[in-house]
Amino acid sequence: FNRRSANTLVSRAIAKIRVKDIKSLPVMIRESLSVYDAVVTMFTEDVGSLIVTNEDGYLAGIVSRKDLLKMAIAGGDLQKMPVGMIMTRMPNIITVTQEDTIHIAAQRLLNHQIDALPVVRTYIMPNGDERLEVIGRITKTNIARLFVELGEGGMDHT
Numbered sequence: 001f002n003r004r005s006a007n008t009l010v011s012r013a014i015a016k017i018r019v020k021d022i023k024s025l026p027v028m029i030r031e032s033l034s035v036y037d038a039v040v041t042m043f044t045e046d047v048g049s050l051i052v053t054n055e056d057g058y059l060a061g062i063v064s065r066k067d068l069l070k071m072a073i074a075g076g077d078l079q080k081m082p083v084g085m086i087m088t089r090m091p092n093i094i095t096v097t098q099e100d101t102i103h104i105a106a107q108r109l110l111n112h113q114i115d116a117l118p119v120v121r122t123y124i125m126p127n128g129d130e131r132l133e134v135i136g137r138i139t140k141t142n143i144a145r146l147f148v149e150l151g152e153g154g155m156d157h158t
C-alpha cells in the first residue's frame with residue numbers, strides 16, 4: 001500500500017466534499033441585542049462564536065468568545081452595550097458558499113486563524129446592493145467530525 005497513491009485517494013475524496021455536505025445550522029443574534037444576551041446565547045447554544053445579523057436578518061458580523069471576554073474584562077454595562085458595537089464586522093467577515101469545497105473552508109479557517117465561517121448566499125436587493133443571507137455555519141468541529149467519519153470509512157465520497 002503506497003503512501004503516494006493513498007494520498008491521491010484522500011485528496012480526491014476531499015476535493016469532492018462540499019460545504020453543503022457537512023455544514024451546521026447557524027447560531028445567530030441581532031446586532032441590537034446586548035453583549036450580555038450574546039454571552040447567554042453562547043452558553044445556551046453551546047457554541048464558540050455567534051453570527052450577528054442586522055435588523056433585516058442579513059450578515060452584519062461575528063462575535064467570538066474572546067471578543068466577549070475582552071468586554072467583560074474592560075468592565076462597563078454588558079446589558080446596555082449592543083453586540084454590534086464589539087463584533088468583527090462586514091466587509092471583514094470571512095465566509096464560504098454551499099458549493100465551496102471543504103478544502104477551501106479548512107484553508108480559510110487556518111489562514112485567518114478563526115474557528116467558524118458563516119455559510120452565505122448573495123442576495124441582490126432591488127436597488128442592486130448586495131446582502132449576504134446566512135444559511136449555515138462551518139466550524140473546526142465540522143472538519144474534525146468529517147475527518148473521523150472518513151477515518152471510519154463512513155462517508156463515501158471516492
Ligand code: ADP
Binds near residue numbers: 048049093095113114
Ligand atoms: P476565539 O475568540 O474564541 O479565539 P476565533 O478564533 O473564531 O474565536 O475569533 C478570533 C477573532 O476573529 C475574533 O475577534 C472574531 O470576532 C474574529 N472572527 C471569528 N470568525 C471570523 C470570520 N469568519 N471572519 C472574520 N473574523 C472572524
